[in-house]
Amino acid sequence: MDEADLGLRRRTYAFFVEHGRAPVAAELGEPDEVLEGWRRLHSEHAVVLNPATDELRMLNPFSVVPTAYRVHAGGRWWYGNCAWDAFGICAALHTDGRIETSCPDCCEPLAVEVRDERPDDESLLFHCLVPAEHWWDDIVFT
Amino acid sequence: MNLFRSGEHIARWVGERKPGATIPVTKLSELAQAWWHDRLSPEWEPHTREQNTAILEAVDLTGEFWRLA
Numbered sequence: 001m002d003e004a005d006l007g008l009r010r011r012t013y014a015f016f017v018e019h020g021r022a023p024v025a026a027e028l029g030e031p032d033e034v035l036e037g038w039r040r041l042h043s044e045h046a047v048v049l050n051p052a053t054d055e056l057r058m059l060n061p062f063s064v065v066p067t068a069y070r071v072h073a074g075g076r077w078w079y080g081n082c083a084w085d086a087f088g089i090c091a092a093l094h095t096d097g098r099i100e101t102s103c104p105d106c107c108e109p110l111a112v113e114v115r116d117e118r119p120d121d122e123s124l125l126f127h128c129l130v131p132a133e134h135w136w137d138d139i140v141f142t
Numbered sequence: 143m144n145l146f147r148s149g150e151h152i153a154r155w156v157g158e159r160k161p162g163a164t165i166p167v168t169k170l171s172e173l174a175q176a177w178w179h180d181r182l183s184p185e186w187e188p189h190t191r192e193q194n195t196a197i198l199e200a201v202d203l204t205g206e207f208w209r210l211a
Contacts, residue, residue, distance in 0.1 A: 001188055014181055046188060061178050082143035087171050088178030104144045105151035112145070112167070117175050119167050126170040127152045129162040130145050132198075133211040142143065 001044050008037040009046050013059055017093075018074050022056040022064040048139055058139070061088030068104075073097030073114075082142075083126050090114045163207045173201050 001009075008028065015023040016142035019068040020074035027036035035054055041047045056064045057079055063069075071089045073096070080086030083101070090097040099112045135142045145167065146152045152164055165173075176197045180186050189197075191210050198208050 010184060010186070017182060019193060044188060055148045061174070062182065071174065076191055083145040083164070084143045084170060084177075087174030088181070091178040092181040094179070099145075099204050101145055102177060103151055105155040110145055110147070114171065117171060119171050120176045122166065122168050123148075124167040125146050125149060125152060126167055127146055127156070127162060127164045127209075129156070129159065130207050131162070131206070134191065 001041070001046065005037055005040055005044075005046075007134075008034065009041050012038070012041075012047065012056070015063075016059050016062060022059065024055075045136060045139075061085035061092055068101050070100045071097050072100075081140075084128075087114065087119075090115070162202075165203070169201055169203075173197070173203065177198060 005066065008137060011028055012023060025038070027033040038047055038049055038054070038056070039072045042049045047056060048060065048119075049055065058064060061080055061084070063079040063081045063085070065079070065081045065133045069083060069086040071078045071080050071086050073090050074093045078089050080089050080099070086099045087103070096116070097114045099114065100109065102109050110124065112124065129139075130142045144155075146155065147200065149164065152161075156162075177194070194210055198210075
């Protein structure tokens with residue numbers, strides 16, 4: 001990953017955190033160049049694009065689109081791609097937060113407050129279905 | 143990668159599928175902190191496989207299931 005692509009990635013994340021939404025290519029520069037850069041970053045797993053549209057899908061740990069993991073942190077609501085990423089949003093923002101989701105089995109709501117990097121409800125369990133070597137085979141499913 | 147109320151809920155949700163790995167939410171929080179804390183840093187560079195493996199090992203996530211591609 002060269003310096004130009006690292007810079008594009010940095011600007012993409014900064015835009016997302018500042019505005020609470022993903023940029024379209026034209027908001028970061030010449031659209032074709034930005035799209036080419038995003039495709040390279042996608043191939044390096046530094047961003048995730050929707051393959052059908054070339055729009056940003058994930059800026060891990062953030063999800064660009066609504067998911068089952070809502071996170072209130074830094075004065076704003078975000079979406080995480082999964083439970084791991086939901087905690088990751090608090091970690092990336094270096095702040096406390098609140099994670100809201102539901103148990104995939106019983107659909108009952110779950111809420112976790114994260115204070116000083118620790119969850120307030122320590123009884124919950126995290127399950128990862130896909131082995132690590134296959135996480136990027138289909139990152140949206142993972 | 144989901145949160146559940148208990149192991150019983152995980153077992154029901156997994157059903158006939160091959161189960162993955164289950165860890166306490168406290169360990170997940172530690173893992174997330176180590177994995178994601180630098181993601182917005184202006185100095186961020188991609189983690190190497192070795193760096194990510196070290197993060198997993200630091201929270202005792204080892205073995206075949208946690209072996210990165």
